[in-house]
Amino acid sequence: MLTEADACHMARCIELALQGAGSVSPNPMVGSLIVCDGSVIGEGYHMQCGGPHAEVNAIAAVSDPSLLSRSTLYVNLEPCSHFGRTPPCSDLIIEKMIPRVVVGCRDPNPKVAGRGIMRLRDSGVDVYEGVLEAECLRLNEAFITSHTKxxxxxxxxxxxxxxxxxxxxxxxxxxxxxxxxxxxxxxxxxxxxxxxxxxxxxxxxxxxxxxxxxxxxxxxxxxxxxxxxxxxxxxxxxxxxxxxxxxxxxxxxxxxxxxxxxxxxxxxxxxxxxxxxxxxxxxxxxxxxxxxxxxxxxxxxxxxxxxxxxxxxxxxxxxxxxxxxxxxxxxxxxxxxxxxxxxxxxxxxxxxxxxxxxxxxxxxxx
CATH class of the missing domain: 3.40.430.10 (Dihydrofolate Reductase, subunit A)
Known part of the structure; x- marks a missing residue:
């Protein structure tokens, strides 16, 4: 079930993602945060191409890893499911036993394109899609155009x-x-x-x-x-x-x-x-x-x-x-x-x- 708070947290993901503008291409701009019991316990964004992804940085920012097993991870773009310059973020989310993930929009990259979400769901993670989807799509309009056109x-x-x-x-x-x-x-x-x-x-x-x-x-x-x-x-x-x-x-x-x-x-x-x-x-x-x-x-x-x-x-x-x-x-x-x-x-x-x-x-x- 989605709440009003989910939209607020997704808006923060977009704010975080924008900090990577001009530094991450040809990767997309991505921000992520982790919330436990209504409080933000970790934030991160993709800082540069080839560097850790937003989800990795958000998880690393959590001071008490035991909280992850009852937290929600928010991310404006679908977590990746393939090995590129870095390992798959979906595998890390599963490994850390994060039970709930809220995604802004799907990744149009054919290497991902729904596979990250499917991987999470197949592992028992509750995944919710489409929160502030229009805003998330516009944020990465260049990345999406590149992969679709x-x-x-x-x-x-x-x-x-x-x-x-x-x-x-x-x-x-x-x-x-x-x-x-x-x-x-x-x-x-x-x-x-x-x-x-x-x-x-x-x-x-x-x-x-x-x-x-x-x-x-x-x-x-x-x-x-x-x-x-x-x-x-x-x-x-x-x-x-x-x-x-x-x-x-x-x-x-x-x-x-x-x-x-x-x-x-x-x-x-x-x-x-x-x-x-x-x-x-x-x-x-x-x-x-x-x-x-x-x-x-x-x-x-x-x-x-x-x-x-x-x-x-x-x-x-x-x-x-x-x-x-x-x-x-x-x-x-x-x-x-x-x-x-x-x-x-x-x-x-x-x-x-x-x-x-x-x-x-x-x-x-x-």
């Missing part, structure tokens, strides 16, 4: 004026938003596995695509540059973080490709399609490299290309209380919407103020 979770980050413009008519865009919003962008970068921009954005903004205004690790920098026109001494190729370039197959064997090789810059050659590079092929290659989450910081054409291809999952829209007017550059290039019924559909998520600016989150709907 075979590509990274894609978030489009756009800074725009109140009238939907990302730059003036001559392309100037620094700075639409204020320092607080820009600091949040740097924090977001630190939580994504990779950040992607097109050649035009990199050239115009002399973009670095690194984390500078907050503490956090730099993501992989990804540049889409069909014709290899970004100079190899550009800031995006600094030693602060690795950079991966995607170029058109026609550039193989060219002088530019040889120059990139001499500079130690990795270039992946992909197909060209009308409008640019094959984004599906780009995402498949990033998935192969264990990139679970991708933050796209681009201009209107590339943003529209991700939307038209059905490859955008989330929109992070920073809106400044400013107006540029109709002659300025719009947030999205044409999306081929011919009637209101054909509009791209989104569902609003959270909104938050950063100084004078507002961040709106929205999820693209099928």
């Amino acid at each position: 075979g590509r990274p979770f894609v978030a489009l980050k756009i800074a725009e004026t109140l009238d939907g413009r990302i730059a003036t008519a001559d392309g100037a865009s620094k700075w639409i938003t204020g320092s607080e919003a820009r600091r949040e962008v740097h924090r977001l970068r630190s939580t994504y596995d990779a950040v992607l921009a097109g050649a035009a954005t990199v050239l115009l903004d002399r973009a670095q695509l690194t984390v500078r205004d907050v503490e956090g690790r730099n993501p992989l920098r990804v540049v889409l540059d069909s014709g290899l026109r970004v100079p190899f001494d550009a800031p995006v190729f600094s030693s602060d973080a690795p950079t991966l370039v995607f170029a058109a197959g026609r550039m193989q064997g060219t002088t530019e490709a040889s120059a990139a090789e001499k500079k130690g810059i990795e270039v992946v050659f992909v197909r060209e399609v009308p409008g640019g590079l094959d984004l599906s092929q780009v995402l498949r290659e990033l998935h192969r490299r264990d990139v679970l989450s991708l933050l796209v910081e681009s201009g209107s054409r590339l943003s529209a290309a991700f939307v038209r291809a059905g490859l955008a999952d989330k929109l992070l829209m920073f809106i400044a209380p400013k107006l540029f007017g109709a002659d300025a550059l719009p947030s999205f290039a044409p999306l081929a919407v011919e009637a209101p019924s054909g509009a791209v559909q989104l569902e609003f998520g959270q909104s938050k103020a950063f100084g004078r600016d507002i961040l709106l989150e929205a999820y693209f709907q099928p």
